[in-house]
Amino acid sequence: MTSNIDSPRRPAQPVRELPHLGTPAFAMRFTSTPRGARLARRLAGVRLDAWGLPYGTETHEAVVLITGELTVNAVRHGHVAGRDFHLLLRLVERPVPAARIEVTDTRGERVPPGPGKLLAPGLADDGRGLLLVEGIASRWGWYPRAQGPGKTVWAEYEIPGPATL
Template sequence: MTTLNEVAFRLSRRPRSAPRARAVLHAVLGDWGAGQDVLEAAELVISELVTNALRVRVPSDRQVGIRIAHSTTDGLLRLEVSDAGDGCPEVREPGDEDTHGRGLQIVDALTHRWGVSPRAGGIGKTVWAELEAPELAPPPKTTEIAAVTVRAGQSVRVWGRWRTVRSVGTERFATGGLAVVLGLDEGPLLRVPAAEPLAVRGRGAARDDVDLEEGR
């Protein structure tokens, strides 16, 4: 049976978007059980692809689209970075003193294959790269529920990582609203409004979709 795991998100055209893409990739592949070799190679590849996309001359309000996918059929991890620019990137042969132009050399060396396709559903292009990663496992099922329904023993996604809930309590905000106080296996207590939706897995989690939009 084929299983396709994928996460897609968009980032603004800012210098911080490359390290943010690496951070999201790291979190996703950590959930999927990637080994250190695959993780390090994938982070280098996504960093180069996003950096190249940010250099393309397009209006500043055009975002960069990113998709991370893994199929159990071929065991390939596919990284896609889409931008609204024209042209087709090519591997360059920079001189010894050149400080730029080696990004696609790195991508070519680290991946099983890579290429460029028209951007689906819009102008521009998608640069994609595939890495061999047969050992990746399907991520645990997740769902999104109100904070007030979270229970000890479940895992919640906060600060970009999954944390196990050790304790659950309630208190009142100064404004009078009900707050849920979660004690986690790492980090400080988490205080959130009772109705705040949280991504949860374990003990009743039932869906496969994970929302990783920018700013969460």
């Protein structure tokens, strides 16, 4: 599979330093399709590896899983025809270092119930994405998009010390 992410319509946004945090960040828009969600997940994995969180580690796998679930939810529940979703992945310093994943879509009327308010889907074939996020992430939530319609769903995964990477 080849993807031209450097097309004139959708320029790739390389890793950049956030001046107020001084931490690496990866931000990019993706088409609101399963392929866009898959590409977002893969590029997040590549970026984590470049930042020193290598493939095969618990942290890498957890952050990639969270990213995958949030991007798939943006496609399934936040899709608006002709609108992309946005992924922001960054490392943050809180009381402990964490990877923060933010996925923004343009559908504001379909919002998740919030942390601690999710119901198990029973025997349904789907509906477990945010339950996985809630079980793996250190914390998660959502907030309305600042400009225009939509929402941002975010999650943070605390990065353990170097001995357990």
